[in-house]
Amino acid sequence: MTATIETPPVATQAAKQCRRPSETRVPGQQRAVVVLLAPFAALCLGVFVVPAAYAIYLSVFSQLHSGLGFGNGRTVFVGLHNFVVVLTDPSFLRSIGVTLAYIVLFIPILVVGSLAFALLLDSGLARARQFAQTALFLPHAVPGIIAAIIWLYLYTPGISPVLALLYDLNIQVDLLGQTLLIPSMVNIALWGGLGYNTVIFYTALQAVPREVMEAAAVDGAGAVRTALRVKVPMVRASVVTVGMFTLVGTLQLFTEPMLLAQSTPLIGNRFTPNMYIFDAAFNRSNYGLASAASVLLLVLCCLLSYAVARYSSRGARA
């Protein structure tokens, strides 16, 4: 995973050129491959393939009732009925809408922001790079749930010192109100994500050959021009990969809204698709519906990842 992120296209080409001829196999290599891949295969099977298969199985069954439903439920194969219900449920569609609004705000800020930080770190202007890198990375080390609790404290009127200070300055902001709710959530995620992705971009920038930069300088390109026209295109692959991982992560948004829901009734039980799934399973005890929604989310994640990957490889070839 990290290899993909940190390998710029140039390096990939270099690797292709010096690739070892395939006929020179080292003895015992196959066994080594099996041994090295086994833990991954076991984990992937245990925590992804089996649960996904089980979810697909559950999604075509339903606890069905007749009439008023009191005491006459039975488990029945219902085919795609649960999928139809999920896809026509206005609250599920709204949760997708909320997530899209969040993505539209979050991903550009995250990618552009961390790329800007990385370029600054790489530019030679930044002093104490090691320190800056660590400082930027540090918020990522705080678990998401802890960060959300801290932000909840800072957002809640009446207990937040920040809001109290603003209030003293005669500025009244409702960070958990209708207009600022999604920006407030984006803010929480940014603090954890910016530094982490900056480090990824910075590492990619380190691999940009210095000759290219020298050539740019000889051609009279300034620092900004070099950054935008030379460096950014060369780390394009990592930008796309970061975008893809963030997209998949964002589709599964759960922790931050779940915690913020304590302080604002604007966040309902079905605010994001993942919360919808949780609500279907544990508040409405409809496992079939929850499974169908999970399968739909999985399909959506796969499709988007595939689309982004295709886009990225086409870009790399060009």
Added chain:
Amino acid sequence: MSHRFRALGCAVAAATVLAACAGPAPDDPGGGPTVITFWSSLRGTQAVVDAFNATHTDIQVDLDMTPSGAAGTNAKLTNATRAGNAPDVATADYVSLPAFAIDGAFLDLTDRVDDGFRAKLLPQAWDQVTFDGHVYAVPIDIEPQVLFYRRDLFEQHGIAVPRTWAEFEQAARDLKAAAPDTRLSTFFTSSAAHLAGLSMQVGGQWFSTAGGHWSLDFTDPGTMRVAEYWQRLVDEDLVNVAPINSQQWQAGINNGTIATYVNGAWAAAALMRSNPGGAGKWAVAPLPQWDPARPAVGVTGGSVFGITVDSEHPDEAMEFLRWMVTDPEAFEARLSSGTSSMFPAAPDLIGVADEGFDRSYFGGQDIYALFRREAATVPEGWVWGPRMTATNKIIEEGLARVTYGDTVAEALERGQEESLPDMRALGLAVDER
């Protein structure tokens, strides 16, 4: 704390077993009492269980206190039912009972409720645990909505206690004119249950099971009357808009900028706990009426006990339930553990509840007499929906937007619209009125 109590309970149980062994040969050759397990989140339940265990030798109850609320006991019970290891007896609220009955978590108790037992509890309480002619739980309390008000503020500003909603609106205007920072009441954005209670009063009927199918109508004339009334008060800034129990609301209650609020009878004790400084200032009045000639009042809150399908001792469990909701000793024990103003569903116990209640907070007012009169006017026939907790949550999401320009009616419409997919997914016969 609860562990210590449980240990005490076990010790009592053990002592009883020993006593049974040491004494004359017990009737049951198997020896030892039947142990039934009990999940509850209700205040004072440990004391009730201890009292039961101390006075019963053949049945002993093992209590597990569970977290309250939909995310607590409800989810825990639902999952335990699926796993087949639910306790014998569990506490639920009226609102979520239909869901448990539909999911088959609770036993049908119809045949276990004889006429003698039935006569001991208010018909309105039985009404709310009976679906399709079958009884699925035993109610312990019924909580008519009343108006909690600041007697001192009313006197200070020369405002009479409103008896009708029209008087209530006028009082809201008068109070705002007299004290611009104070509002008469609060419209709760986080409690669909309050709105349901207010709709119940005016003959609203969100769900109906007539004709063997579920009908939904969250915008019937009664409910709309309530929705439009509160919408007007909100629009004209005659009431606060806040979630109940929010810091904002609690601050208003404590500093006297909120002069009244509507809640079930149980909230009297909650008010005493959360606002000790209000002693002597607060009083209770009947909920204002739409038509004083035909008094009616809705409910907010109330708990029931169900016997789960996993129970191996339903007869013993039923005996425990019957004792818990009708025996004076059970109510005394519940009240002894601290302040509670639960209004018993068994009229015979009102005296016990009244005696156990410290009247000084409400200036010596006989609030139980008031609760008794109000409880008698709770209309029969209200039905909670099959996934009411989820339905309420959707309505509350809409009510939270009332501050941002949405209307109460829109919140109700959305509640209805988004409850339907759930019901269809359950295969229920649904007819949208």
